[in-house]
Amino acid sequence: xxxxxxxxxxxxxxxxxxxxxxxxxxxxxxxxxxxxxxxxxxxxxxxxxxxxxxxxxxxxxxxxxxxxxxxxxxxxxxxxxxxxxxxxxxxxxxxxxxxxxxxxxxxxxxxxxxxxxxxxxxxxxxxxxxxxxxxxxxxxxxxxxxxxxxxxxxxxxxxxxxxxxxxxxxxxxxxxxxxxxxxxxxxxxxxxxxxxxxxxxxxxxxxxxxxxxxxxxxxxxxx
Amino acid sequence: xxxxxxxxxxxxxxxxxxxxxxxxxxxxxxxxxxxxxxxxxxxxxxxxxxxxxxxxxxxxxxxxxxxxxxxxxxxxxxxxxxxxxxxxxxxxxxxxxxxxxxxxxxxxxxxxxxxxxxxxxxxxxxxxxxxxxxxxxxxxxxxxxxxxxxxxxxxxxxxxxxxxxxxxxxxxxxxxxxxxxxxxxxxxxxxxxxxxxxxxxxxxxxxxxxxxxxxxxxxxxxxxxxxxxxxxxxxxxxxxxxxxxxxxxxxxxxxxxxxxxxxxxxxxxxxxxxxxxxxxxxxxxxxxxxxxxxxxxxxxxxxxxxxxxxxxxxxxxxxxxxxxxxxxxxxxxxxxxxxxxxxxxxxxxxxxxxxxxxxxxxxxxxxxxxxxxxxxxxxxxxxxxxxxxxxxxxxxxxxxxxxxxxxxxxxxxxxxxxxxxxxxxxxxxxxxxxxxxxxxxxxxxxxxxxxxxxxxxxxxxxxxxxxxxxxxxxxxxxxxxxxxxxxxxxxxxxxxxxxxxxxxxxxxxxxxxxxxxxxxxxxxxxxxxxxxxxxxxxxxxxxx
Numbered sequence: 001x002x003x004x005x006x007x008x009x010x011x012x013x014x015x016x017x018x019x020x021x022x023x024x025x026x027x028x029x030x031x032x033x034x035x036x037x038x039x040x041x042x043x044x045x046x047x048x049x050x051x052x053x054x055x056x057x058x059x060x061x062x063x064x065x066x067x068x069x070x071x072x073x074x075x076x077x078x079x080x081x082x083x084x085x086x087x088x089x090x091x092x093x094x095x096x097x098x099x100x101x102x103x104x105x106x107x108x109x110x111x112x113x114x115x116x117x118x119x120x121x122x123x124x125x126x127x128x129x130x131x132x133x134x135x136x137x138x139x140x141x142x143x144x145x146x147x148x149x150x151x152x153x154x155x156x157x158x159x160x161x162x163x164x165x166x167x168x169x170x171x172x173x174x175x176x177x178x179x180x181x182x183x184x185x186x187x188x189x190x191x192x193x194x195x196x197x198x199x200x201x202x203x204x205x206x207x208x209x210x211x212x213x214x215x216x217x218x219x220x221x222x223x
Numbered sequence: 224x225x226x227x228x229x230x231x232x233x234x235x236x237x238x239x240x241x242x243x244x245x246x247x248x249x250x251x252x253x254x255x256x257x258x259x260x261x262x263x264x265x266x267x268x269x270x271x272x273x274x275x276x277x278x279x280x281x282x283x284x285x286x287x288x289x290x291x292x293x294x295x296x297x298x299x300x301x302x303x304x305x306x307x308x309x310x311x312x313x314x315x316x317x318x319x320x321x322x323x324x325x326x327x328x329x330x331x332x333x334x335x336x337x338x339x340x341x342x343x344x345x346x347x348x349x350x351x352x353x354x355x356x357x358x359x360x361x362x363x364x365x366x367x368x369x370x371x372x373x374x375x376x377x378x379x380x381x382x383x384x385x386x387x388x389x390x391x392x393x394x395x396x397x398x399x400x401x402x403x404x405x406x407x408x409x410x411x412x413x414x415x416x417x418x419x420x421x422x423x424x425x426x427x428x429x430x431x432x433x434x435x436x437x438x439x440x441x442x443x444x445x446x447x448x449x450x451x452x453x454x455x456x457x458x459x460x461x462x463x464x465x466x467x468x469x470x471x472x473x474x475x476x477x478x479x480x481x482x483x484x485x486x487x488x489x490x491x492x493x494x495x496x497x498x499x500x501x502x503x504x505x506x507x508x509x510x511x512x513x514x515x516x517x518x519x520x521x522x523x524x525x526x527x528x529x530x531x532x533x534x535x536x537x538x539x540x541x542x543x544x545x546x547x548x549x550x551x552x553x554x555x556x557x558x559x560x561x562x563x564x565x566x567x568x569x570x571x572x573x574x575x576x577x578x579x580x581x582x583x584x585x586x587x588x589x590x591x592x593x594x595x596x597x598x599x600x601x602x603x604x605x606x607x608x609x610x611x612x613x614x615x616x617x618x619x620x621x622x623x624x625x626x627x628x629x630x631x632x633x634x635x636x637x638x639x640x641x642x643x644x645x646x647x648x649x650x651x652x653x654x655x656x657x658x659x660x661x662x663x664x665x666x667x668x669x670x671x672x673x674x675x676x677x678x679x680x681x682x683x684x685x686x687x688x689x690x691x692x693x694x695x696x697x698x699x700x701x702x703x704x705x706x707x708x709x710x711x712x713x714x715x716x717x718x719x720x721x722x723x724x725x726x727x728x729x730x731x732x733x734x735x736x737x738x739x740x741x742x743x744x745x746x747x748x749x750x751x752x753x754x755x756x757x758x759x760x761x762x763x764x765x766x767x
Contacts, residue, residue, distance in 0.1 A: 033683060035680060038636050042502075045498075177429065
């Protein structure tokens with residue numbers, strides 16, 4: 001389907017032109033011939049006009065994270081030279097394996113600043129952390145809920161929805177924002193969380209917590 | 224290196240900022256061949272995982288897809304990995320992560336991962352569980368990677384990822400680890416790449432705002448991935464998402480800033496965002512122009528050699544000049560600072576060996592040439608005519624068609640001014656003298672209706688415009704009459720009528736007579752329908 005062909009068969013105008021040209025004494029073909037009119041041609045985003053240029057783009061539209069060949073590994077290894085030394089995050093209870101200072105800094109800034117100080121759960125944004133703290137650990141919050149204030153805020157940024165119960169908010173997330181019904185913001189406690197609490201009171205540096213030893217550090221393989 | 228790292232090891236948090244900056248600069252300076260660049264960018268995901276530390280049993284190193292037995296084995300391993308993950312969901316985090324990594328390996332060792340069996344085995348629900356708040360970075364990262372590759376399949380497979388979307392979006396938050404954010408953005412980008420239905424879902428779930436925050440990330444791979452994912456989200460065809468994106472505060476300036484200062488790979492992605500925005504919103508074209516988009520945009524076009532960058536930049540420009548005359552004027556005036564002006568830059572694109580660049584550059588030129596008289600003169604005198612004539616004669620069909628639009632547009636006056644019967648004669652004569660006629664006659668012969676129409680219309684201009692009846696003569700010389708005659712019995716009514724009209728008018732029975740009877744014989748005035756012959760031949764009145 002062609003979009004907005006620009007020639008513009010404008011018979012009306014053509015008749016007028018013809019009349020004028022007869023007056024001007026110009027030779028003009030008879031009616032039935034739509035003369036060249038210069039108009040701008042615009043094409044829609046998905047017009048076939050653009051498909052050749054889109055081919056390369058579409059190939060990248062579905063990017064897959066792939067394993068790399070040895071040769072590519074070599075190149076990456078060269079890139080990685082700066083990061084061959086490893087450190088474990090010194091924060092109690094964490095011990096995440098990190099490569100290079102950049103990693104360490106980024107990790108620290110991200111993971112250890114949106115943690116709930118009561119139950120040690122970590123959140124991807126400050127806002128979610130605050131919501132969690134209010135809803136889970138704040139009796140004042142519960143008091144207001146009991147007095148029928150709509151205290152439960154929608155989790156999607158930019159949406160001003162507020163609800164009287166957690167269930168009502170979930171319903172809103174499902175209806176308005178297409179969340180799955182199985183989504184839960186509040187999770188029941190389970191073993192690892194208790195473990196985390198235990199670690200917090202122990203205060204051992206670089207605990208051998210078995211968290212991140214699923215792989216042996218193997219820099220040598222990245223040649 | 225060791226000494227230095229030792230010193231830093233003791234005191235990790237101080238003086239790390241400078242190191243980080245240096246590190247990032249070095250990353251950007253990696254000199255890997257262009258062919259490898261894409262794979263290296265993708266391969267950066269693998270920095271932490273290593274194929275050999277999984278007791279690799281060879282089935283993971285599938286290079287040849289054609290090996291059916293090996294693929295079956297891969298599928299089986301995948302199903303087992305999913306079941307294994309299910310068992311370990313309630314287990315220790317370390318074991319869970321190990322299971323995730325195994326699964327991730329299986330989903331990333333070939334170009335066509337066994338996504339379907341994984342989905343059937345119920346992998347998505349498990350991965351959603353692994354995305355719960357409070358999960359470790361590594362777990363989130365691995366789960367997001369698996370989802371990325373699952374979402375790289377066909378539409379049905381990608382739709383299966385839907386339950387994971389809200390969490391993927393939430394993990395784009397500002398407190399998430401950078402590599403987690405990047406992997407989630409990547410997965411979301413894959414989902415958005417698959418069609419408007421899923422894009423709609425993502426929009427409703429707030430993906431746009433969460434992603435756009437990362438456009439300004441100082442981490443190059445993250446800002447690039449975010450820009451790419453956003454471009455997939457807004458590609459429409461409904462302009463709704465693009466409009467919503469542009470409503471975000473500071474977005475216009477962010478985009479312009481990236482085009483000015485971003486590294487080339489980032490500019491590529493941002494340029495695609497601009498392609499969509501400039502196509503869908505006239506208002507934002509104005510806002511972008513006012514915010515200073517043109518100088519860096521035209522600069523890219525003039526200096527880059529990369530097809531992947533030139534394509535969206537050129538198309539953005541094409542969209543801008545497909546608007547009104549005032550926008551085109553701005554383009555022309557800003558372009559003056561470039562050597563040869565913007566027309567010179569477009570001429571360079573016309574001379575490129577890439578068919579896409581030729582075609583879309585010609586399209587842009589044709590739109591500029593469809594503007595005011597001044598714009599037409601700028602095009603004509605800007606050095607594009609020789610490459611256009613060359614393309615008209617020698618290029619592939621769709622490039623020839625676009626070149627035809629340019630050349631024809633150059634010869635007709637704007638609708639508002641009707642001097643000379645609407646023809647810009649010196650342009651027309653220069654083009655005819657430059658040998659454009661065979662190319663147009665070839666278009667008359669083409670099976671494409673639009674192209675044939677173009678050819679006919681140009682012939683009409685030539686025959687009407689050139690003085691002293693030169694037009695029909697030169698058309699005849701280039702074998703145009705037979706091209707016209709071929710159309711006389713064409714199935715398309717319009718073409719049939721047009722060609723008949725031209726033949727009757729210019730090659731009717733009087734044709735050639737003026738050579739016999741001398742010039743000044745007004746044989747071509749068709750207004751007197753009662754006779755095709757001049758008065759003195761109509762009999763009566765004269766004695767032999």
